[in-house]
Amino acid sequence: MEVVIAQDAEEIGRLVTDAIETLVGHVPDAVLGLATGSSPLVIYAEVARRVQAGRFSLARCRGFTLDEYVGLPPKHPELYRTVIEREMVVPTDIRTEYVQSPDGGAVDLVAACAAYEAAMVDAGGVDLQILGIGTDGHVGFNEPGSSLGSRTRVKTLTEQTRRDNARFFGGDLSAVPTQAVTQGIGTILDSRHLVLVAMGAAKAEAVHHLVEGPISAMWPATALQLHPHVTVLVDEEAGGRLQWGRYYREAFEAKPDWQGL
Ligand code: F6R
Numbered sequence: 001m002e003v004v005i006a007q008d009a010e011e012i013g014r015l016v017t018d019a020i021e022t023l024v025g026h027v028p029d030a031v032l033g034l035a036t037g038s039s040p041l042v043i044y045a046e047v048a049r050r051v052q053a054g055r056f057s058l059a060r061c062r063g064f065t066l067d068e069y070v071g072l073p074p075k076h077p078e079l080y081r082t083v084i085e086r087e088m089v090v091p092t093d094i095r096t097e098y099v100q101s102p103d104g105g106a107v108d109l110v111a112a113c114a115a116y117e118a119a120m121v122d123a124g125g126v127d128l129q130i131l132g133i134g135t136d137g138h139v140g141f142n143e144p145g146s147s148l149g150s151r152t153r154v155k156t157l158t159e160q161t162r163r164d165n166a167r168f169f170g171g172d173l174s175a176v177p178t179q180a181v182t183q184g185i186g187t188i189l190d191s192r193h194l195v196l197v198a199m200g201a202a203k204a205e206a207v208h209h210l211v212e213g214p215i216s217a218m219w220p221a222t223a224l225q226l227h228p229h230v231t232v233l234v235d236e237e238a239g240g241r242l243q244w245g246r247y248y249r250e251a252f253e254a255k256p257d258w259q260g261l
Contacts, residue, residue, distance in 0.1 A: 001230045002261070003211055003248035005239040009199050012233045013042035016130070016195055019231070019261040020047060021056050023128055023193075029060040033129030033188075034088060034099070035140075036065065036080040037165075039197045040130050041087060048091035058094035062123050064116075066131070066140045067182035068104035070154060078168050079104075102152060102181040113152040113181060120187070129191035133198050136160045137206045137219035141182035148215070148223040150184030164202075185223045194230045195261065196221070198238040207234055208241040231261045 006012045020043075023030050034040070050056060065084050072079045081101040089096050100119055106112035120126065131139050138144070141155045157165075162176040169175040188194065198207050209219040211232060216222055224230045239245055 001211060001225060001227075001232060002252070003239070003242065003244075004231065004233045004252050004261075005242070005245060005249055006233055006235055008235055009042045010046075012197050012199070012235065013046040015233060015261060016043045016197065017046040017050060019193075019195065020128060021050065022260050024056050024058065024061065027127060028057070029062070030127040031123050031125065032058075032061055032063045032094075033126040033131075033191055034063050034065045034084055035130045035132050036067070036083045036087075037132045039132035039199060043130060043197065044087045044091070047088070051092040058092050061094055061098065063088070063094060063099035064120055064123070064126060064183075065099070065101040066129075066188075067180050068102040069177040070104040070109070070179040070181060071177050072104065074105065102183070104181045109154050109181060113154070116152050116181075116183075117187065120190075126191035128193045128195060129188060131188070131194060131196040133196060133203060133206050133210060133221050134161055135164055135202050135206055137209055137221050139185070139196070139221045139224070140188060141180040142185050142188075142220040144218045144220060146185055146217060146220045148217055148220070148226075149186045151187050152181065152183050154179055155182050185220055189223065189227050192229065193261075194224055194227055195233070196224065196230065197233045199235045201237040201240060203234070203238040204241040207232070207238050208243070212243055 068080045102116045103112040136158055143158050156179050165176050166173045210221040213222055
């Protein structure tokens with residue numbers, strides 16, 4: 001696991017976009033794993049800026065979103081599909097029909113989850129998966145106690161997650177769905193490169209567990225320690241509880257440029 005302590009969110013956005021640009025340079029039809037929430041927005045903004053400047057194109061790429069609320073009406077502004085359309089599809093040249101999302105509105109959610117897993121396999125798997133982390137240590141919506149081998153399925157959100165996300169719903173906790181369809185931890189670990197980003201002091205405890213804690217279903221993000229290619233990018237605040245922070249900085253500074261993330 002590589003840990004990058006960046007100066008600010010903008011540097012995180014630039015570094016992750018560098019990795020996407022390099023990937024797409026080698027693999028123009030790369031498969032991107034797209035998280036939602038506030039953390040990846042700085043990445044999507046930088047990707048959009050470079051695509052609009054003609055530096056690279058996502059026209060042949062495919063995308064799979066990480067999770068989706070259950071029970072929100074179609075076109076709801078906080079439906080994760082709507083968010084990805086707004087933040088990634090519209091401002092770049094990735095084609096909307098090439099981006100798939102779990103169907104949180106399906107009548108048969110179990111079948112929809114199985115179909116989503118199959119679609120990811122059909123696409124050849126995800127090349128680069130962008131992830132955020134919840135204050136309770138979730139990735140995707142794999143809340144504490146999630147099986148570390150889990151696949152796409154319905155999960156009930158913790159009250160902490162619903163409180164954290166109430167800001168997207170005008171501060172109204174009752175408006176935040178109680179369930180979501182999420183890729184499982186096992187699904188996420190199938191991606192070839194995992195890129196997790198975290199900003200702000202509220203994430204410091206979860207980031208500490210993710211990087212330095214023992215692997216435990218009670219901090220689901222710790223399962224990433226099992227993956228051979230993980231990059232964790234944090235700002236100073238989110239990295240504020242890392243015990244080996246100095247070493248992570250030294251290692252990143254010593255890294256040759258050609259290696260990328
Ligand atoms: C979003 C997702 C969640 C978020 C996490 C952090 O698709 O799967 O795991 O990444 O809740 O959210 P933010 O970035 O809003 O703090």
